């Protein structure tokens with residue numbers, strides 16, 4: 001039976017996934033707890049990604065090598081960069097770039113040395129399925145979050161976006177830095193700290209990968225505001241609902 005790997009960036013997201021798995025067993029590898037079990041009839045291994053490119057790449061490699069997952073889905077939060085990518089929206093990645101990769105002049109800026117490329121694609125089929133699931137959840141955002149939370153975070157009509165996600169080992173929390181990223185990589189929709197690394201690992205193993213990121217901030221001077229509360233009350237609920245909807249659709 002195909003095993004699905006689920007990487008959560010946030011402890012709160014993982015806790016919500018584990019609460020939905022009836023039979024998870026903990027297996028510790030490389031200082032990480034991997035949770036092996038079932039969710040809606042699918043074989044699943046759930047794990048906290050850890051933060052940053054190297055930590056997330058290690059987690060992904062263990063999922064692939066030790067647990068033999070045949071698809072990997074990442075959920076987390078990200079800073080919105082693209083115009084119209086607002087807090088409370090969701091980005092499903094179609095490709096990834098490491099925005100802090102620079103081996104120039106030996107290799108072009110952003111190119112990962114010896115790969116001959118800067119961009120790593122997300123799996124088209126998985127991503128399309130996740131877009132459908134996200135649309136279903138966002139259409140019904142009030143049921144998933146409650147009207148108080150919707151009002152408090154001013155999430156009027158959350159939208160799903162599909163495009164480039166950029167990753168680097170920096171929490172981007174100044175307008176100057178996010179503006180610099182926008183100029184350098186104009187098609188980037190969102191910035192985070194893990195996706196491009198996991199995409200590279202999955203490329204190496206030829207295993208389909210997709211990523212869903214709830215926008216928690218605009219990567220600007222206000223990026224720290226209510227971060228933990230947003231994760232708890234919005235992002236982890238979206239992640240749970242989207243993954244659950246996705247698994248449910250796959251069964252149908």
Ligand code: SAH
Pocket residue numbers: 009051052076077078079080170171172173191192193194216217218219220223227
């Ligand atoms: N300072 C934060 C640290 C969170 S780490 C805190 O108070 O806890 C940031 C996590 O959210 C990473 O998993 C990263 O992928 C994502 N993220 C969200 N917004 C981001 C941003 N503006 N820049 C970089 N990563 C961001």
